[in-house]
Amino acid sequence: xxxxxxxxxxxxxxxxxxxxxxxxxxxxxxxxxxxxxxxxxxxxxxxxxxxxxxxxxxxxxxxxxxxxxxxxxxxxxxxxxxxxxxxxxxxxxxxxxxxxxxxxxxxxxxxxxxxxxxxxxxxxxxxxxxxxxxxxxxxxxxxxxxxxxxxxxxxxxxxxxxxxxxxxxxxxxxxxxxx
Amino acid sequence: xxxxxxxxxxxxxxxxxxxxxxxxxxxxxxxxxxxxxxxxxxxxxxxxxxxxxxxxxxxxxxxxxxxxxxxxxxxxxxxxxxxxxxxxxxxxxxxxxxxxxxxxxxxxxxxxxxxxxxxxxxxxxxxxxxxxxxxxxxxxxxxxxxxxxxxxxxxxxxxxxxxxxxxxxxxxxxxxxxxxxxxxxxxx
Numbered sequence: 001x002x003x004x005x006x007x008x009x010x011x012x013x014x015x016x017x018x019x020x021x022x023x024x025x026x027x028x029x030x031x032x033x034x035x036x037x038x039x040x041x042x043x044x045x046x047x048x049x050x051x052x053x054x055x056x057x058x059x060x061x062x063x064x065x066x067x068x069x070x071x072x073x074x075x076x077x078x079x080x081x082x083x084x085x086x087x088x089x090x091x092x093x094x095x096x097x098x099x100x101x102x103x104x105x106x107x108x109x110x111x112x113x114x115x116x117x118x119x120x121x122x123x124x125x126x127x128x129x130x131x132x133x134x135x136x137x138x139x140x141x142x143x144x145x146x147x148x149x150x151x152x153x154x155x156x157x158x159x160x161x162x163x164x165x166x167x168x169x170x171x172x173x174x175x176x177x178x179x
Numbered sequence: 180x181x182x183x184x185x186x187x188x189x190x191x192x193x194x195x196x197x198x199x200x201x202x203x204x205x206x207x208x209x210x211x212x213x214x215x216x217x218x219x220x221x222x223x224x225x226x227x228x229x230x231x232x233x234x235x236x237x238x239x240x241x242x243x244x245x246x247x248x249x250x251x252x253x254x255x256x257x258x259x260x261x262x263x264x265x266x267x268x269x270x271x272x273x274x275x276x277x278x279x280x281x282x283x284x285x286x287x288x289x290x291x292x293x294x295x296x297x298x299x300x301x302x303x304x305x306x307x308x309x310x311x312x313x314x315x316x317x318x319x320x321x322x323x324x325x326x327x328x329x330x331x332x333x334x335x336x337x338x339x340x341x342x343x344x345x346x347x348x349x350x351x352x353x354x355x356x357x358x359x360x361x362x363x364x365x366x367x
Binding site: 068069071075076077078083085086153 | 275276277282283310311315357360362363
């Protein structure tokens with residue numbers, strides 16, 4: 001029987017450790033996977049006796065696909081449209097735990113479009129680091145259809161079909177330190 | 180509000196230039212359509228020449244776009260696509276991509292041709308190119324086929340005038356929408 005987060009995370013505010021956390025994505029492209037990540041990410045986990053909530057943002061201007069022109073294209077209206085929508089947002093008010101498997105339900109906002117989403121993954125139990133700080137981790141993944149959020153760019157292939165897939169895998173490895 | 184008009188045709192009596200000249204008289208009060216006529220002076224793109232001191236014609240085009248709130252390009256169609264010199268000019272403008280003056284800027288495309296289709300393929304290609312450069316292509320198009328029978332000097336057939344007015348309305352709306360929705364100061 002799944003139980004809510006308070007059973008695995010002590011009550012309190014848990015702030016993201018941005019240095020060791022990553023929010024990345026992968027989308028089918030040609031014969032491979034086009035991968036990238038957002039470097040500028042914030043997240044917070046609030047745990048009370050009754051509930052746990054997770055919220056976070058990823059800043060579009062920090063998108064990195066290891067090529068500056070592609071970074072610029074991803075920030076343009078063809079994709080994320082950073083001028084109008086500088087952040088991707090995620091909020092969750094239900095976090096269920098079954099062993100170390102975690103099931104998170106909430107909303108994701110991309111390019112001004114908000115959708116309900118279910119995210120699954122693994123919770124890393126609380127531990128105390130060498131500096132005496134309490135840490136927990138969440139390794140989460142989900143898949144979204146980018147066209148649901150108005151990211152419709154594509155290019156026809158000469159032999160038919162499209163160059164870029166629609167299903168985008170999002171992987172968030174989030175490490176929190178208790179405030 | 181300032182809109183920069185660019186004709187993709189160099190010909191003196193170009194139907195595409197005529198569309199822009201007609202458009203100049205049809206923008207609402209308070210909106211100026213400036214016609215840029217430096218296209219013929221833009222050299223072929225060469226990365227070796229794309230330095231801090233870009234060719235004067237290129238610097239002029241970049242500055243003109245930077246000073247405009249939107250661009251309106253009238254393009255002919257050569258061999259089912261954009262005229263090479265127009266694409267070349269946009270290639271100059273696009274570099275470096277992250278800082279180019281077209282990024283986020285509303286960009287409308289219209290076109291005229293002597294044939295039946297009114298440069299529709301060139302217009303579609305041009306919208307794709309503008310999107311790749313980071314502009315905000317305006318979806319509405321004006322395809323003026325059989326141009327010699329519909330454009331005479333600055334006199335346009337009524338249906339062309341109506342189509343032009345619609346595109347003009349879309350441009351003005353797009354500029355206002357950009358101002359209203361931007362979450363950061365608009366680049367000059």
